[in-house]
Amino acid sequence: QSITSEGEKIITVSTLPQKTIITKISGDKFSVNVLIPEEGNHETYEPTSRQMAETGKSMAYFKLGHLDFEINWLGKLAQNYPGMKIYDTSKDLDLIRGAEVQHGDHVHPGGVDPHIWLSVSAVKIQAGNMLKGLIELDPGNAAYFTANYNRFMVELDSLDAQIRQTIQASGVREFMIYHPSLGYFARDYNLEQIAIEQEGKEPSPRYMSKLITIAREKQIRAIFVSSQFSKQSALSLASQLNARVEEFNPVDADWMENMLDIAGKIAASNRQMP
């Protein structure tokens, strides 16, 4: 039934947007299996047996790079499937990370913001990594993949231009977000991401008071919140700022459309809604 018919080649990725992106390049040469790790849902995240069976048949795993899920589970998966190649699509990417800190005798790097799929420039680099991987897996179709890749790059350039235009036209310089998943997006378009959960951490009262002062100063009219999360806290804050809550879905399967949608929402975020 759903187990793929004989001879089909399978690769596995972590998230739905990643599948959309890699399919742009791999076309019909690979069947793409998604594990769909739900951000922050670790108490309950569970793949089904079938997803796991597909993963087992995969030639390779294209990891996004820095999802908690990947950090903690991929090692186990690799143990289960020693034959499966693992590609890190975040290779060579200029990651947003905390400062390195000296702790006595050792240094450890700050945590990495994992939301690298929500940025056109970052996806370009990921696509390059994907291309390299796919060619390695199936050298016979190298030309096909490269053609797809080039076509995708053109699409990405136009997407980037469109987003840049939308943002510039709106004059928006900053946006407020509950859980900071648009760090790379903000960097791409010279926006300031004002996060309530700064670096994904619970706010302190002093930070909250600062936040409110800034939000008032900058006339923030919208608070962005991922549609997977409870809006409750954002709503309460929004009412204090006389702002609205704007939902967006960071993991929508239709990645390109979604990027435009997010850009549109940010562009409109300084406007008072009727």
Place this chain on the structure above:
Amino acid sequence: MQEIVEIRNASAGYSNEVVLHNVSLSIQEKDYIGVIGPNGGGKTTLVKLILRLIPPMQGEVIYYGADQRNLIGYLPQVSKTDRSFPISVNEVVLSGLMSANSGLRRFTRSDKSRALEILEMMGIAHLRKKSIGELSGGQMQRAFLGRAIISEPRLLILDEPNTFVDNKFEHDLYELLSHLNERMAIMMVSHDVGTITTYVKTIACVNRNLHYHRSNIITQSQLAAYNCPIQLITHGEVPHTVLGKHHHNHD
């Protein structure tokens, strides 16, 4: 004489064992029934059946009288007391006043002075503010006795009331019960033949079945006639040496 409770052809027990087989008993006003029988005979089971703490597997338990509010006062054989439960001795005694309806009303001043009276009667008034877990075995038994009698129930059921209490108090207790019996029926489980035969009016022998003797003195021949299935009760065989009275200097 008015009937208070009647057990009619009832069987009762626990999930893996039927303990009482087809027992019948009627308790009337002013009754003072002593319940005797060997360990495991079913005395406590009988008490629980009357209190409707376990349902009859067969037959029925009927309560008589329009007002069933203050029907029964009860002293359990073993109380499942959590020794660190935050409740004071005074509150334990007061808890005897709860009943189907009156449990919902607040305690009045007279309830509280009644509780103090009972505590004094039980000789534990000085301990009333202590938490129940801080009492000795006998002191705790006294608190539970107080809880059983405070509401002046129509029927007082005591399952081995002499447990843990010292002799002085035991004696006083039996006197008190005789006195209470003027206004309420009493059913008392005991292994103390001396007591049973001195104070009670009638005797129920419980050993899987129940045999009711309408007197507090039963001879061997009577028992044989009733085919009374109880074990040898032989307190008199133990010779006594009596300690004289001596003074008690409580500090």
Place this chain on the structure above:
Amino acid sequence: MQEIVEIRNASAGYSNEVVLHNVSLSIQEKDYIGVIGPNGGGKTTLVKLILRLIPPMQGEVIYYGADQRNLIGYLPQVSKTDRSFPISVNEVVLSGLMSANSGLRRFTRSDKSRALEILEMMGIAHLRKKSIGELSGGQMQRAFLGRAIISEPRLLILDEPNTFVDNKFEHDLYELLSHLNERMAIMMVSHDVGTITTYVKTIACVNRNLHYHRSNIITQSQLAAYNCPIQLITHGEVPHTVLGKHHHNHD
């Protein structure tokens, strides 16, 4: 005579109350000490002090003898039994065999036959596979008595052993204890003056202080001389009517 345990000028009690003040007592082989005193006098506290279940606030408790493994068998006044705990009657009795070292070894065949013997002695052999929570009050007390004596300890401490048990068994128990006393020391807390004075060899009166009487018969004048702070013990005042023996048809 060899000493087993000695309490030397000890005070003991609970966080909010010192119960025993400066008590001393030495228990020697073949001793049979009856401990009497009013409710709340400190009898159970004394027992716990000897067992080192509570630390002395002052003074000391000394165990004598090189081998302290099988020192004490103990029957608590109230056992904190969780009635739904998954343990069988047989296992409860066997648990008396654990001690500092032997607790770590497995039970041998002879341990198990010893347990069966004890269960028969206690009249609960037919209940040995039941879970402890399915016993009646008296049956449970017998199981705990079995646990206390199975290890043949050098000192047997019983806190009100007659609780809940029927007369037939009570009588048998005292006979058994007299028998056991030939090879172990016994300390027994009881409110039953008849027993105390019949079976024990010496008497300790406990009421915050401890007065030790080297005899089992104490007269009023003796008590006065010792200034014994115990309450009136008055069992003899209750008149007895003795029930005759009658047959027991167990099913």
Place this chain on the structure above:
Amino acid sequence: MTESMLHLFEYEFFRNAVWAALLASVTCGIVGSYIVARRMVFISGGITHASFGGIGIAYYLGLNPVTGAAVFSVLSALGIEYVSGKTNVREDSAIGILWSLGMALGIIFVFMTPGYAPNLMSYLFGSILTVGKTDLRLMLGLSAIIALFFIRFYHIILFIAFDEEYARAHRVSVSLFKYILISLVALTIVMNIRIVGIILVISFLTIPQSTANLFTKNLRLMMIYSVIIGIIGSLSGIYTSYYLDIPSGATIIFAFIIIFGIAKAIQAARTSAGIRRQIG
């Protein structure tokens, strides 16, 4: 310092946080004392996770997840009481069973819901700094209901909790009371989770009560002291978190634990002084 303390009150989020702390202290102080006395602190974890099922079902049916959580938490509380009453399963095991069942239902319904799964847990993690007005109003209502219920029925609640069998012998409607009580417990937990988050709820439900229990063995006083300790601890926690610029949930917990430590030390000193005096 006093000045800046007052200036914080200009912020609505801060006023709300103070209100939330007060209301959580009251509801958890009362309900927590009952829970601690009955040795069923575990229920806080159980209800939380069982209500997960409700969120999942609500999400699947397109209803409000919070209502789903509330309804389901009450249902699972009733289920816990039912299972432990009717079968011989012990209360803590019953809680464990309902806990698992709730989560399993949650997972299945989330799975059946098309699209990316919602983060059900996020519905259970509130922060005291982002409490909404509606929640505060609901909490105020709940506090009033709980306070009134416990004042009105204090003794019967106490007696049933202490000796259920005895209450049954007195023909009190024990089951009715237990069902009502456990529903109130469930509502308290769910509501408080919404406003202070699950971690803080467990702290609010146990630490002040354990502290109070060091000084009193009276349930009523335990409730009163717990409320007071809850208020002192949570307010000082919030202020500390402001001055140290760290998350307030953690500082409130630390404040509670410090208060507990101090109380324990005082009690130990008192006891040993008392013993020394008596032995003298």
Place this chain on the structure above:
Amino acid sequence: MTESMLHLFEYEFFRNAVWAALLASVTCGIVGSYIVARRMVFISGGITHASFGGIGIAYYLGLNPVTGAAVFSVLSALGIEYVSGKTNVREDSAIGILWSLGMALGIIFVFMTPGYAPNLMSYLFGSILTVGKTDLRLMLGLSAIIALFFIRFYHIILFIAFDEEYARAHRVSVSLFKYILISLVALTIVMNIRIVGIILVISFLTIPQSTANLFTKNLRLMMIYSVIIGIIGSLSGIYTSYYLDIPSGATIIFAFIIIFGIAKAIQAARTSAGIRRQIG
């Protein structure tokens, strides 16, 4: 069907899942019976959340978070035993306190660690379908230790759990045993969470035990039956999840609950038949 059942074994993930189910059944069957008998099921939630603190500290210090969790879980288990032994705080309250403290520490350390915050909990959660070889080896070791320890010291464990005071009177090193036992409990919980996830752990620790308890009041048999029920339930849950293509955690829980329901029905039928026979 049998064919495709066997064909599943071609997948390593499936073989590992079956191993994980077996090992979880063994460890949780034994440890869970002990926990259920002692009425401390709550400890599963407590240990998990308390170990959050360990992960936070490990993360801050740049150490391995899983080791941090394991070390901290044992430390908090010892803390629970210590608090409930030395102060008069009841065990469930002590668990609540340690639960809060652990989470507070976790939050603070995450806050102090520079950079984007990781979801610390993710270090603890696993799925039975993604178990790694290393984890299985660790689990195998733990199962062996637990089985040996419980077989070797079965009676002393039973007696201490049943009547601690009596064991003390017999001069058994009660505290030592309790500390060892609670450490084993903590390790079992942490390890099992990593391989089957927290929801499943609580199910594995309570439902088979409650089912076994319907038929036996003997701790040893309870352990054996629990292991068997655990294996049957988890394997049938895994198969069901494969055929219905739904998450296996949930189906395992449902399998457990169905087995419990059937067992309850059998027991009820037996009882009433027995009563009818005896009454005649």
